[in-house]
Amino acid sequence: MLDLFKKWAITFDNYTTTESPVHKEFVTNFHRKVFKNGYIFTQVSELPYCPNCKRFLPDRFVEGECPYCGYGVARGDQCEQCGSPTS
Numbered sequence: 001m002l003d004l005f006k007k008w009a010i011t012f013d014n015y016t017t018t019e020s021p022v023h024k025e026f027v028t029n030f031h032r033k034v035f036k037n038g039y040i041f042t043q044v045s046e047l048p049y050c051p052n053c054k055r056f057l058p059d060r061f062v063e064g065e066c067p068y069c070g071y072g073v074a075r076g077d078q079c080e081q082c083g084s085p086t087s
Helices: 002-007 021-036
Strands: none
Touching: none
C-alpha cells in the first residue's frame, strides 16, 4: 500500500476540508488522471428496484440462492451460511 501512495504522490501532510479550493483542485486533477489512464469507465448495469419504496436496493436487501453452497435465502452481498461474497 505504501508503494502505491508513493507512486500516486499521496501524502498525509495536508490537513484540509472537503470544500477547500486546494482539496477540490487535487481531487479534480486526480480524477482526470485516473480517467485518462482508463481506470474509470461507464457501463450500463441492471439494478434491483423496489416499486413500493421507489428506490434502488442495495445488495444487502436482495435475497436468493447462494451460488457456492446453495443456501436458499442468502443475501446479495454475502451468504450468511458459508460466508462467501455472492455478488
